[in-house]
Amino acid sequence: MKNERGITLISLVTAVILMMILATITTYTAIESYSSMREQAFVSKMIALQEKVDVFCDQHTVNDINTMGIGYADAGTSEKAVLDEVIASSANLKSWFDIDNIVGNYRFFTTTAIAEKIGLENFDVGIWLNPSTRNVIAVEGVKVDKVMYYRQYDLTGGQSLQAPVINNNTILECSVQTYDNKADIKLEKKYTKITCNLKNDTTVISSKVFTHTDTITVTESGKYQIVAIDNDRNTELEKRSVDFTVTIVNKPLLVEGMTPIDESGNALITEEAKKNWYNYDESVQKWANVKLKDGSVYVWIPRFAYKVNTNKTIDVKFLSDFSNITTEGKALETGYKVSPAFQNGVASGFANGEWDNEILGFWIAKYEPTGNAENGVNALTDFPKSIKVAKKSWGSITPKNAFDLCRKMESDYRDRYFGTTVAKSSGTLIDGVFGSDTNNIDTHLMKNSEWGAVSYLTCSKYGRSGSPTKKSSYYANADLSKEYCSTGKNTTGVFGLVGGKCELVSAGPNINGYFNSTNVSTKYATVYTNSISASTIIGDGMRETLSWGHKQEAPTQLICRGVDYTQTSGIGLFAYQNKNYDASENTTFRPIIIVEY
16 A cells, blocks of 8 residues: 555656646747737737838838828937837847937837827837838837847838938939920939929929839929929939929921031931920020921021120020910019010001011021022022031022012922922012912011021020120131020021121111111111111110120111121121122121011
8 A cells, every 4th residue: 555655656756747847848849929919919010010110111201201290309218219229229229220219310200199190090009110121110110039029020020121322422413305385304313213392483383103114294484493202212312403494495496497406516306306306495505497498407486585784694584385475484574575576566656676476486597698690690590598508608699589589498499498388479579578378478678677686586595695796707617516606505506697797688768678678677678777876776785785886887778787707896786887788798687587376
């Protein structure tokens, strides 16, 4: 019995010990399982939050987010303690970047702010967020193996935080394409994804997420700014913006036979190529050029208003459509006048050299014309051609023949310059008007108002801001590859207005029998007095610029502009002198084309 009782006692003790071991194992396993569940739950909810945070950061700038959250200095003591603890242990953390080590880069969001700002309802703890890296730190973490974790990135099953893409290029650049009375703005740098606020002065007029292949379209001229919001976690980009101007002008009007060309003379055929055809902004000064069927090149002068200043400068405002409203969408400021070359002068008797309709702009021959003969001919059996060739500019032609020759470009010689869809003027030519003149183009000898319009645009910030350098010979190709002889700061402008040959304009104190049958102003010619200082005519670059020091010779018959290359004093766009009725070798002419719709 004794042995049996001893064995029984031993068995009982053994069983108790085994039960205790099993209980301990079960308890430990349960605790371990509970800990794992808490870890997984923490990781899951933080991943769900991260998805919302990423969208939130895509939609707002760092500066915007900083206004929504609470800064470190204003946060509670316990919240600060968590951030301090995490930063102190940063050397052991995954997905940690240098800019995460600065407490000032974080904003604290309460559960209410998480719901209202970030868009995640019922999140149960507050968080610290670094909007530059999108690093999220919960202020209540989870303990795993006796270590507290406040970020899901550092735990099993957690995601990695994508490193911010730091672009070392500190310049944000954009391009501007102006066409069809609007402008397309495109980022030059190939960032993956950027949100840009486009501002006109201080007003945000467009905000969108886009890549370098996207564009923003505007329809008004003005000063703009793109503020780039980093969507690739590029903290340097967050500080970037680019200021630029958009200058919209009335689109050049075309008829058959007119082909848009670039500055090298290459035809622009595709619609995409035509978007880079012209840009009149002061920083670009690419004026629109076209080539006619015969190879002649013409330059577009868009409708504008001007102001001549006492300091010998000229301000210009481009106008929208047929109106007196600027392409900035504003009424003209005091002191500005619409250039008469673009105005309807029927009611005023064409006193300032106006046209018989409001027009969007006009085309001027790019070069002084030549004829088919070596040096041009004094006859109407040749044709004016505005090209860069090794010939003398066409001189030795009477004013009457020059006038008639330009008019006949749309009648007798239409097929040489334009297409067959352009109606051909016909009938007897009287005072510049044909008996049948119902087409939508008009060709004529340049008027003084048109010379003035080109001169004023040239002297504005959209051109040379002054007179071009004098062309050095009578030859049509002389200096024409040199920008300094252009009306603009590149070769897309008009050449030879200063130097070359003096240029006849359809104007003078006595035009009777030369530009019309009576000595009155018409849309093709303007009558002047002998005294320019007593004249009331504006917009022609004569009375308004008397003090500019250019050659001023009182006209008694007709008017010639620009001086020829042999003259050494008084040289400039606003020079003028008398021209008699005879042909002279040192005088040429320049055709104008108006397209009307």
